[in-house]
Amino acid sequence: MTQHAVDSAPAPAGCPSAPRDWWRDAVIYQVYVRSFADSDGDGVGDLPGVRERLPYLAGLGVDAVWLTPFYASPQADGGYDVSDYRAVDPRLGQLADAEALVREAHRLGLRVILDIVPNHTSDQHPWFRAALAGDEAARARYHFRDGRGERGERGERGELPPNDWESVFGGPAWTRTAGGQWYLHLFAPEQPDLDWENPEVHAEFDSVLRFWLDLGVDGFRIDVAHGMVKAAGLPDIGHGEQARMVGAQELPFFDQDGVHEIHRSWRRLLESYGPDRIGVAEAWAPNAARLALYVRADELHQAFNFQFLRAGWDAGELREVIDESMEATTSVGAPTTWVLSNHDVVRHRTRLGSLSRARAAALLMLALPGSVYLYQGEELGLPEVGELPDAVRQDPAFFRRTTGENAGQEGLRDGCRVPLPWETRGPSYGFGPAGSWLPQPAAWRDLSVQAQTGDPLSTLEMYRSALRLRRELPGLGDSAMEWLEAPEGVLALSRPGMVCVVNTRDSAVAMTLPGALLLSSAPDVPESPHVPANSCTWWAA
Incomplete structure (x- = not known):
């Protein structure tokens, strides 16, 4: 155990x-x-x-x-x-x-x-709009970088993204601006990443949290x-299929x-x-x-x-x-x-x-x-x-x-x-x-x-019923848990005043069950020492 x-x-x-x-x-x-x-x-x-x-x-x-x-x-x-x-x-x-x-x-x-x-913010956030307009202080709140790649017959210097990072949503994690630099977005291009090395970003979010806490939210x-x-240094990763x-x-x-x-x-x-x-x-x-x-x-x-x-x-x-x-x-x-x-x-x-x-x-x-x-x-x-x-x-x-x-x-x-x-x-x-x-x-x-x-x-x-029992049974919530012996494919755990039995198999499993049945996920209430297939039952202990 x-x-x-x-x-x-x-x-x-x-x-x-x-x-x-x-x-x-x-x-x-x-x-x-x-x-x-x-x-x-x-x-x-x-x-x-x-x-x-x-x-x-x-x-x-x-x-x-x-x-x-x-x-x-x-x-x-x-x-x-x-x-x-x-x-x-x-x-x-x-x-x-x-x-x-x-x-x-x-x-x-x-x-x-x-x-x-x-x-990240929206690309319509006043900070990012100011950044695109050339405000250097605003640009420093995001990750703007020069691109890679040399001037060539078919392209210009900086035509490649600054690194090989991919967006969680697919495609490159960088979008090039009209000014030639690229900005980072780990999600959609409309969601430019903030640079948390910038103290102005810290100060702004402290203010935002206080705004809603003052309104009364709990977290x-x-x-x-x-x-x-x-x-x-925003280093390369070296492979694709990076984030999901x-x-x-x-x-x-x-x-x-x-x-x-x-x-x-x-x-x-x-x-x-x-x-x-x-x-x-x-x-x-x-x-x-x-x-x-x-x-x-x-x-x-x-x-x-x-x-x-x-x-x-x-x-x-x-x-x-x-x-x-x-x-x-x-x-x-x-x-x-x-x-x-x-x-x-x-x-x-x-x-x-x-x-x-x-x-x-x-x-x-x-x-x-x-x-x-x-x-x-x-x-x-x-x-x-x-x-x-x-x-x-x-x-x-x-x-x-x-x-x-x-x-x-x-x-x-x-x-x-x-x-x-x-x-x-x-x-x-x-x-x-x-x-x-x-x-x-x-x-x-x-x-x-x-x-x-x-x-x-x-x-x-x-x-x-489960939420009601969770409130009524003092042993549920933040207290001790103990694993009990159970057949293969079955989990049995003991909480103060209750035993939970989970059968992950597609067939019923015979086992000794404690106390009175409190709650079952299966529509058929177990009437014999068998735990229904693909079920979880709570028992008084």
Whole structure:
């Protein structure tokens, strides 16, 4: 048996005034604002729509809401290209709507985490527009470089990019300006990378964080937290197929040691507002040990565990990832943060191959020590939408990478961003009074909140039950975990007061089961000493 001892912490927060370490075992729900709820009928989700649906999230049983970017943006990458960090995009609402949302969330006992995008701005940001106009101070805030290549018969000096770096979205990570120099963009050309060696960049983002903290938000999810510092000299990599969404490659533009001093300074800023404001790293690291560096005691509070997200439906692989993740974070006194889906990856129902596996994976995740992130719609069992017409796609990766190893999902992130179905009828199944910016499959009416509410066998009610039990059982959350002996293909883990059993096999497995059944991901309740195929069960202990 293997036992993991995790530092105990106060009980899960029931309201924003709860004890300081609420984040150690919180369940945080990701809202992709454009696809959550549309209040004005333009087909795009907005802040008033989110605020109207907050009671649903409070009733679901989550502790906090993470909102994807709603700042002023040309929307070249779904709002992750920001032109004004202190303004709300008029298509998504007004600043007063953001304030009202935070107030209502707090009234309902929910905390609010905002997405901050510090690696790059929009090419329409005033800084970058000034840089293109020749302002040297503005240019120094980005990575402008001369190109390579000698003057030749068919070209001019500097016609080649400064190095061989590739964009995560495909193609070169450099775009040449009318003046002849090139600028760096690890994502779309409309997203020029900031140079964090420049103190003006630090000062500006300190100001931006304070602006939203003063408005009352409870923390920030830091987009590309691993990419803000580049290796000195911007060295060549020497090969292609370099970076992918949720990757773990060692690259000179990701996971450089210099990012940690930025995060330390942000931790100090957050703590100046009190002990309960948090920073969450979206960090792609080569391994769990490197990821743990982002959550040392003087850095950020949480980091997404993409190793768990990437694990296959295999008992041995899952156990190895869980062990490595917990050993790494426990070594620095941090909680582990678990996630199965988000706005950048194929929904885990599709990725794991079936709804039964997706339901089982969710119960396993919710039984593990630490904090959990849920992506909107996973509680409905939504699958990836893989048949969207090209004409409606908006993901910039789709237009830059359509062939090769990283085709498919890497160019088709729109499939996990299709707006939610709330009702069984209507032009957008309750998403809004009109249609939706991405078409919803007709089958989604049967997966809507309305269709599943009250059905004890539905995925929504399973999530509601799991979150209720997670609050009621004091042993769940941030406390000890112990592996128990189990047959091949089965994981069994003990938490104080509960045993979780996961069968990853396609057939039922006989084993001795403890106590009374608390919850099962399988529709058929086990009545004999058999664990159903592709299931997760919780038992009283």
